[in-house]
Amino acid sequence: MALSEKDVRYVAALAHLELTEEEVKKFLPQLDAVLEHMQKLNQLDTSQVEPMAQVIYPAAGTPTLRPDEPRQTLSQQESLANAPEPGAGCFKVPRVIERE
Amino acid sequence: MDLTTLSIDAIHAGLLARQFSAEELVRATLERIERENKAIRAYLTLSPERALAQALEIDRKVRAQEPLPPLAGVPVAVKDVLSTKGVRTTCASRILERYIPPYDATAVERLEAAGASILGKTNCDEFAMGSSTENSGFFPTHNPRDLTRVPGGSSGGSAAAVAANLAAAALGSDTGGSIRQPAALTGVVGMMGTYGRVSRYGLVAFASSLDHVGPFGRTVSDVARVLGVIAGRDARDSTSADVPVPDYLVALEADVRGLKVGVPDEYFNGLSPEIGDNIQKGLDLMARLGMKVEPIRMLHTDYAIACYYIICTAEASSNLARYDGVRYGFRESGADDLREMYKKTRDHGFGAEVKRRIMLGTYVLSSGYYDAYYRKAQKVRALITRDFLEAFDKVDILVTPTSPVPAFKLGERMDDPLQMYLADIYTVTASLAGVPGISVPCGVTRSSPHLPVGMQILAKHFDEARLLRVAHAFEKAGGFQVS
Numbered sequence: 001m002a003l004s005e006k007d008v009r010y011v012a013a014l015a016h017l018e019l020t021e022e023e024v025k026k027f028l029p030q031l032d033a034v035l036e037h038m039q040k041l042n043q044l045d046t047s048q049v050e051p052m053a054q055v056i057y058p059a060a061g062t063p064t065l066r067p068d069e070p071r072q073t074l075s076q077q078e079s080l081a082n083a084p085e086p087g088a089g090c091f092k093v094p095r096v097i098e099r100e
Numbered sequence: 101m102d103l104t105t106l107s108i109d110a111i112h113a114g115l116l117a118r119q120f121s122a123e124e125l126v127r128a129t130l131e132r133i134e135r136e137n138k139a140i141r142a143y144l145t146l147s148p149e150r151a152l153a154q155a156l157e158i159d160r161k162v163r164a165q166e167p168l169p170p171l172a173g174v175p176v177a178v179k180d181v182l183s184t185k186g187v188r189t190t191c192a193s194r195i196l197e198r199y200i201p202p203y204d205a206t207a208v209e210r211l212e213a214a215g216a217s218i219l220g221k222t223n224c225d226e227f228a229m230g231s232s233t234e235n236s237g238f239f240p241t242h243n244p245r246d247l248t249r250v251p252g253g254s255s256g257g258s259a260a261a262v263a264a265n266l267a268a269a270a271l272g273s274d275t276g277g278s279i280r281q282p283a284a285l286t287g288v289v290g291m292m293g294t295y296g297r298v299s300r301y302g303l304v305a306f307a308s309s310l311d312h313v314g315p316f317g318r319t320v321s322d323v324a325r326v327l328g329v330i331a332g333r334d335a336r337d338s339t340s341a342d343v344p345v346p347d348y349l350v351a352l353e354a355d356v357r358g359l360k361v362g363v364p365d366e367y368f369n370g371l372s373p374e375i376g377d378n379i380q381k382g383l384d385l386m387a388r389l390g391m392k393v394e395p396i397r398m399l400h401t402d403y404a405i406a407c408y409y410i411i412c413t414a415e416a417s418s419n420l421a422r423y424d425g426v427r428y429g430f431r432e433s434g435a436d437d438l439r440e441m442y443k444k445t446r447d448h449g450f451g452a453e454v455k456r457r458i459m460l461g462t463y464v465l466s467s468g469y470y471d472a473y474y475r476k477a478q479k480v481r482a483l484i485t486r487d488f489l490e491a492f493d494k495v496d497i498l499v500t501p502t503s504p505v506p507a508f509k510l511g512e513r514m515d516d517p518l519q520m521y522l523a524d525i526y527t528v529t530a531s532l533a534g535v536p537g538i539s540v541p542c543g544v545t546r547s548s549p550h551l552p553v554g555m556q557i558l559a560k561h562f563d564e565a566r567l568l569r570v571a572h573a574f575e576k577a578g579g580f581q582v583s
Contacts, residue, residue, distance in 0.1 A: 008459070015417060015462040016424070017455055018443035026452075031459055033518045038406045038464075041476050044483065051478035052485060054309055054339075055295035055534030055561075066335060078202040084431035091426050096438045 003032040103128040104265040108174050108322045111268065115162055115173050122155035122162070122173030126217050129175040133219070133266045141241050142251075142261040144180050146220035147187045151175065154217040171329055172215035177267035179258045180221035181228050182208055182313065183302035187218075191304050192236040193226045195449025198429035205302025206337065207271055207313045207330045214329040219267055222257030226451045227420065228273055228306045230254050231281055231520055232513065235453040240510055243286055246549050249507040252282030255316070259286040262316045269326050270316040275307050276408050277502075277527025279314045280539035284502035284554020287541045289323045289571070290316045294561045295534030296341035298327075299334030307415035308339075310408075310531050320540065320572040324348035327564065343562050351565035352572040357390030359570065362495030366401035367526055374545045375501050378553040381582040382542040382574065383499060389573055396495060398487045401529060403480050408528035409521055410464050410477035416454075417461025423449060456517060481532050488533040492560040497570055500526050502539040502554035526556060536564045540571050543582040555579075 008028050012019045019027070080086040085093075103125045106114065114120050130148055137143055158173045178184065181191050183201035190196045204212075212218060225235035233241040233256025243251040244264035251260040255272030259282035262270050272279040274292040283290025291314050298313045305311060315326035328348045334340045363383060368376060387393050425431035425445030432448045435441035450458070464473035491498060504523055513520050530537040535558055542555035555574075559567040574580075 007463075011459050011463050011466065014466060015458045016421075016439070016442040016446055017450075017458065018440075018447040019455070020447075023452075023455070027456060027459060030456060030517050031463070034409065034460060034521065035463070037518055037521075038410055038473060038477075040406045041403055041410075041480050044400075044403060044480060046476060046479035046483070049479040049482050051475055052482040053478060056485070065338070074202055081202060082199050082429045083427060084425065084429060093426055094435055094437050094441050 001029070001032050003028060003035060104132045106268065107319055108171065108268060108317070108325050111173055112168065115158070115168060118162065122158035122217070123152065125173050126151045126155040126175050126219070129219060129267065136264060137266060139242060139247055140244050140260050140264050140266070141239055142222055142257040142264065142266055143177070143220045144190060144192065144223050144238060144257070145188050147184070147218055150187065151217035151219050154212060154215070158215055169213070169215035170325060171211060174216045174268050175219050176211055176216045177219050177222045177258055177261040177270040178208055179224050179255050179270070179272045181224060181273050181304045182271060183304070184208055184218065184221065187221065189221065189304070190237075191227045192224045192238060193449065193451070193454070194237045195423045195430050195445070196428055201302070203302060205313075206299035206334045208302065210330050211271070211326070222255070222261055222270065224257055225254035226454050227304070227416070228254040228275055228278055229416070229453050229457050231277070231524060232508075233257060233282070234510065234514055235451055237451050242510070243507045245287060245552060246507060248509055249551070250285070250510055252285035252503070252507065254278040255290075256282045258316050259283055259288055259290065262286075262288045262318060269322050271330070272314060272316055273303055274312045274314055274531070275310045275412060276531045277524050279316065280527050280537055280554070280556055281503050281524070283316060283539040285507040285552060287552030288316055288318055289320055289538065289540050290314065291323050291327060291538040292530070292536060293327060293331060293564050294341070294536045296339055297536065297562070297564065298330050299337040299340040301334055301336040305419040307412035308419065309415060310412055320568060320575050321349065321352060323538070324352055324568045324572070341562070346565050348565055348568050351569050354569050356570055356573040359391045359497065360495040361386055361391045361393045362396035362491055362498045363393060364396050364398040364401065364491070364498060364500060366398050367500040371501060371504060374506065374547065375504060375553055377546070378543040378582060379499070379501050379555055382555045382579055385577055385579050385582060386499070386574065389577055391570070394495065396491055396498070398491060398529070400480065400483045400487050401525070404484055404529045404532060405522055405525055407477045407480040407484060408524070408532055409460065410473050411481065411532070413457045413461035414465050414474050415461070417458045417465065420454070420458055453517070484529055485533040488535055488560070496559070496566060498558040500556045500558070502526060502556040506545050506551035506553060530558050535559065535561055536567055538567050538571050540574060541580040
């Protein structure tokens with residue numbers, strides 16, 4: 001197995017996921033099996049291939065950008081309507097600055 | 101007359117002839133949902149007021165003898181990953197359980213502008229991640245053809261609704277097969293247009309370079325009608341293509357004789373006879389219709405699953421970073437600081453499959469692994485696309501199975517994610533290349549319980565008209581019931 005429990009916890013922290021012990025134990029072999037399958041791509045020589053980030057097709061025109069003009073968008077009230085904790089026209093969150 | 105089984109064409113004719121009203125049609129469908137959805141569980145949320153208000157407006161148009169729009173009175177279901185203004189949109193996730201969008205997705209807006217009645221929002225795998233609809237954060241959907249089996253996924257609710265006549269047509273989303281595979285497993289028609297053919301504005305993003313919006317229907321012509329309405333450039337989605345939308349209904353009737361059908365060897369190696377025999381019969385029928393069926397090679401097919409799952413998880417890990425407990429309704433309480441709030445909210449709000457994919461995506465993008473996984477996958481994606489472009493220099497369309505297996509039992513495959521991923525092999529290739537695909541019924545398995553088999557037809561970029569033409573000819577010749 002190439003992946004360790006430590007790796008799983010490290011990746012979870014990067015992804016802002018708080019995994020339980022059971023989850024770490026369950027995910028480890030599952031993620032390891034998928035990552036091992038992904039190694040299959042190394043069988044291919046891609047040294048002369050350009051990476052493809054988006055679908056390209058022969059008929060593709062230039063990407064279209066709209067004119068940079070101000071427009072009406074969602075109101076503050078609409079934007080905040082789904083907030084778990086709105087207040088004073090803002091999204092309220094717990095303390096951000098960490099104490100030493 | 102059973103109003104819930106009508107084609108869109110028959111609905112249009114019936115409304116014009118005043119055989120029934122749009123209100124009667126919507127009420128009949130809602131009553132059927134009331135009776136039958138308990139066993140199938142296709143819907144997460146119903147929007148009867150919205151559906152009926154639209155129906156009354158259509159009935160007013162009929163009385164006033166105003167021209168009827170193309171989908172007048174058609175009761176449709178919408179996968180719960182498409183935003184509906186004022187109607188809860190959950191992506192089948194606990195993290196969006198209380199989220200009510202302030203705007204409509206373009207595809208939804210265009211359906212309603214064309215006269216369709218939105219009946220409600222359908223179940224799916226959480227954030228469209230899965231192939232069985234068992235990853236819904238709420239409950240699984242059951243296949244109407246056999247209630248002990250899955251309807252496929254991720255758009256399993258939309259497929260099941262159409263298969264069980266709980267909607268005349270439906271919208272789904274397809275990232276790696278999420279329309280085509282459930283269409284195959286429930287015995288209906290499902291289509292993904294070219295990447296960029298249909299606007300994704302208002303589609304909750306899973307993997308942005310792969311996500312598509314597309315229709316389900318019981319016939320090819322129903323799917324053509326819905327696609328014609330939702331397709332086309334949308335200024336609110338910069339990835340929507342500025343390519344004219346042809347009249348797909350006219351295209352349906354064109355001749356198929358002489359068309360070249362490529363059958364890629366790689367899609368049939370190791371395929372079980374219960375699927376392969378039906379596809380072969382479908383190909384024999386195409387030959388009898390005057391099409392030229394010939395073998396072709398698609399050399400990089402075997403690498404598609406690895407390539408797809410690197411790219412889609414990478415994009416998902418980025419897209420799903422926004423669910424942090426700040427903006428979309430759900431926040432887990434009890435956190436002392438911001439980082440803890442993110443973690444608690446995400447850990448309680450996401451299900452196992454979503455977490456697995458976020459983890460995989462975070463891993464393949466992380467420092468030291470980016471080139472080995474993500475960049476490598478982008479290069480292999482170019483090779484898979486090249487296979488398609490070269491194939492379409494030789495043939496007009498490609499025919500493959502949609503899924504290597506028919507509908508499987510609920511719970512049967514939940515513990516082995518890799519095995520579940522590998523079953524997407526026939527659908528992810530077209531997603532990576534961005535070419536359009538349709539799945540049409542192709543008989544049922546020979547052994548009991550005789551489950552639907554799906555045939556996938558693929559065409560080159562923006563050649564949806566040809567795809568629909570072949571599928572329609574196949575349907576008219578009895579291909580849906582090959583035996």
